[in-house]
Amino acid sequence: MTVPSSLHQRILADIGQKIVSGEWPPGHRIPFEHELTEQYGCSRMTVNKALTHLAKSGLIERRKRSGSFVARPRSQAAVLEIHDIRTEVEALGLPYRYSLSSLTQRLAETPQDATAGFSNAVPLLDIACRHFAGDAPFCLEERLISLEAVPEAADQSFADTAPGAWLISHVPWSTAEHTIRAVAADRATARLLDVPPNTACLVVERRTWSGGLPVTRVRLTYPGTSHAVVARFTPEG
Structure with missing residues (x-):
C-alpha cells in the first residue's frame, strides 16, 4: 500500500x-x-x-x-567571552535556577592545583554547583578561587549567587585561558547532569589572572547534545 x-x-x-x-x-x-x-x-x-x-x-x-x-534548545557560548551562565539560559527563553552543591576552604596542595597555576599552600575556595534551564540540569560548575587574589570571596556564602556571576561583577581580570575538551560523563557527572553514563559532554576549562596573579580555575561541564562553543575570527593585518 x-x-x-x-x-x-x-x-x-x-x-x-x-x-x-x-x-x-x-x-x-x-x-x-x-x-x-x-x-x-x-x-x-x-x-x-x-x-x-x-x-x-x-x-x-x-x-x-x-x-x-x-530536544533541549541548543545553547552557544563564544570561546573568547566570559559571561554569566544565567545569560546563556535566558537566551534560550528558559527559566534559570542555581544550586550550590558544596563549598570548602582548603590549601592548594594537589598536582591538579599546581597545574591550575596555584602556588603550594595558597588558600582556596573549592566550590561545586549546578545551573538549571527549566527543570533540567544545564551545566555543572567546579571552581577554585584563590583567596590570595580575592580575599573577600571568603565572606561569600554563594548560596544565592553563582561564583562566576559574583567574580564578573567584583573582580577585574586581565588575562584568560580556555581549554575545550569532549569527555564521556562518569557516573557522578552523569547523575548530576541527569544524563546516561558515558554521555558525550563538552568541558570548558577556564583560568583567569589579574595583574599576573591567578584568580580562578573553573571546569564547566555541559551535556554535549545541548551546547556548542563558537568562535569568530578576523584575519590579522
Missing part, C-alpha cells in the same frame, strides 16, 4: 506544532512508534520516516530503547 506523502507531512506538522507551541516542552516523551501508527492509521515505516526527519532537524532526540524526546 502506498501511503500518501500528505500523511507524512501531517505527522511532521502535528508533532512540530506541539513542540514549537510549548505544549510538549523539552524532555517530553514523544508517543512510541506503535502508538503513532495506531493514531494515524499508517505503517510503522511512515512514522519512522517522520521521526527521523524531526531528529535530523534537531527538534527531537531518539534514544535507543527509551524512545523519542523533545
Whole structure:
C-alpha cells in the first residue's frame, strides 16, 4: 500500500506544532512508534520516516530503547567571552535556577592545583554547583578561587549567587585561558547532569589572572547534545 506523502507531512506538522507551541516542552516523551501508527492509521515505516526527519532537524532526540524526546534548545557560548551562565539560559527563553552543591576552604596542595597555576599552600575556595534551564540540569560548575587574589570571596556564602556571576561583577581580570575538551560523563557527572553514563559532554576549562596573579580555575561541564562553543575570527593585518 502506498501511503500518501500528505500523511507524512501531517505527522511532521502535528508533532512540530506541539513542540514549537510549548505544549510538549523539552524532555517530553514523544508517543512510541506503535502508538503513532495506531493514531494515524499508517505503517510503522511512515512514522519512522517522520521521526527521523524531526531528529535530523534537531527538534527531537531518539534514544535507543527509551524512545523519542523533545530536544533541549541548543545553547552557544563564544570561546573568547566570559559571561554569566544565567545569560546563556535566558537566551534560550528558559527559566534559570542555581544550586550550590558544596563549598570548602582548603590549601592548594594537589598536582591538579599546581597545574591550575596555584602556588603550594595558597588558600582556596573549592566550590561545586549546578545551573538549571527549566527543570533540567544545564551545566555543572567546579571552581577554585584563590583567596590570595580575592580575599573577600571568603565572606561569600554563594548560596544565592553563582561564583562566576559574583567574580564578573567584583573582580577585574586581565588575562584568560580556555581549554575545550569532549569527555564521556562518569557516573557522578552523569547523575548530576541527569544524563546516561558515558554521555558525550563538552568541558570548558577556564583560568583567569589579574595583574599576573591567578584568580580562578573553573571546569564547566555541559551535556554535549545541548551546547556548542563558537568562535569568530578576523584575519590579522
